[in-house]
Amino acid sequence: MKLATWNVNSLAIRLPRLLQWLPLAQPDVVCLQETKCEDASLHCAEIAQVGYDAHCSGQKSYNGVALLVRHGFGDVTDVVTALPDFPDPQKRVIAATIAGTRVVNLYVPNGQTVGSDKYRYKLDWCAAVTAWLAGEVARATNIAVAGDFNIAPEDRDVHDPLAWEGQVMCSEPERAVFRSWQALGLVDSFRLFEQPPNTFSWWDYRMLAFPKNRGLRIDHILLSPSLAASCTACHIDRPMRKGEKPSDHAPVIAEIAP
DNA sequence: ATGGCTGCTTTGAGCAGA
Numbered sequence: 557m558k559l560a561t562w563n564v565n566s567l568a569i570r571l572p573r574l575l576q577w578l579p580l581a582q583p584d585v586v587c588l589q590e591t592k593c594e595d596a597s598l599h600c601a602e603i604a605q606v607g608y609d610a611h612c613s614g615q616k617s618y619n620g621v622a623l624l625v626r627h628g629f630g631d632v633t634d635v636v637t638a639l640p641d642f643p644d645p646q647k648r649v650i651a652a653t654i655a656g657t658r659v660v661n662l663y664v665p666n667g668q669t670v671g672s673d674k675y676r677y678k679l680d681w682c683a684a685v686t687a688w689l690a691g692e693v694a695r696a697t698n699i700a701v702a703g704d705f706n707i708a709p710e711d712r713d714v715h716d717p718l719a720w721e722g723q724v725m726c727s728e729p730e731r732a733v734f735r736s737w738q739a740l741g742l743v744d745s746f747r748l749f750e751q752p753p754n755t756f757s758w759w760d761y762r763m764l765a766f767p768k769n770r771g772l773r774i775d776h777i778l779l780s781p782s783l784a785a786s787c788t789a790c791h792i793d794r795p796m797r798k799g800e801k802p803s804d805h806a807p808v809i810a811e812i813a814p
Numbered sequence: 815a816t817g818g819c820t821g822c823t824t825t826g827a828g829c830a831g832a
Binding site: 565566568569590592616617618666667668704706723724725758760761762763764765772774801804 | 817818819820821822823830831832
């Protein structure tokens with residue numbers, strides 16, 4: 557399975573790029589975040605034309621997640637679009653069993669600033685995810701948890717660790733969340749392999765951050781031990797951040813042998 | 815030191831993102 561995650565920052569704006577990219581990258585499963593559109597506006601027809609079925613949990617203007625599955629890849633069952641015991645109008649999660657692999661797609665809240673109400677919401681939301689994932693991991697041998705985590709797990713995932721020390725996305729409570737998901741047995745697929753230093757998945761639109769490579773690695777694909785054992789590659793599709801109308805995030809792509 | 819961009823909004827200046 558070729559599994560990708562990409563925060564598109566508006567599907568409506570990014571649709572041409574998505575439709576170009578799918579046939580080139582040829583992922584089997586894609587986790588999209590920040591679709592920013594209701595389910596009826598997901599352009600399923602155009603996506604189907606390039607060979608993908610879409611399953612989504614969307615809302616107008618903000619948030620929204622979708623799972624794209626390549627035609628013929630396998631059955632899609634047990635679709636879930638909400639966290640149990642955490643009522644939330646914000647659409648940030650979709651999970652499905654795809655060809656026997658449980659795929660969980662997360663758009664973790666941004667958190668704004670440490671100590672803010674939004675930061676509290678981020679930590680509470682993540683705690684609800686942790687409790688839910690424990691059950692998901694126990695039930696499924698093959699499980700992948702992918703998405704925009706809005707957490708840079710280590711200093712090497714940050715262009716300027718001193719400037720970011722203790723800031724949102726790098727704070728200790730957020731990094732503890734990431735480690736608690738690892739403690740469930742999930743493995744950071746990116747770190748299974750030798751990677752170039754200063755490889756990031758997000759760059760601010762401002763401050764010439766991308767040309768200066770002032771970014772963070774906040775988009776992740778975690779794999780159960782079974783999937784990690786057959787994972788042959790993981791990379792960040794940096795060129796997707798270039799050119800006309802890029803998202804501020806680049807896709808992360810993991811390849812898992814059958 | 816601040817903000818610097820992009821996308822959204824009952825089309826406007828303001829919010830949100832990270």
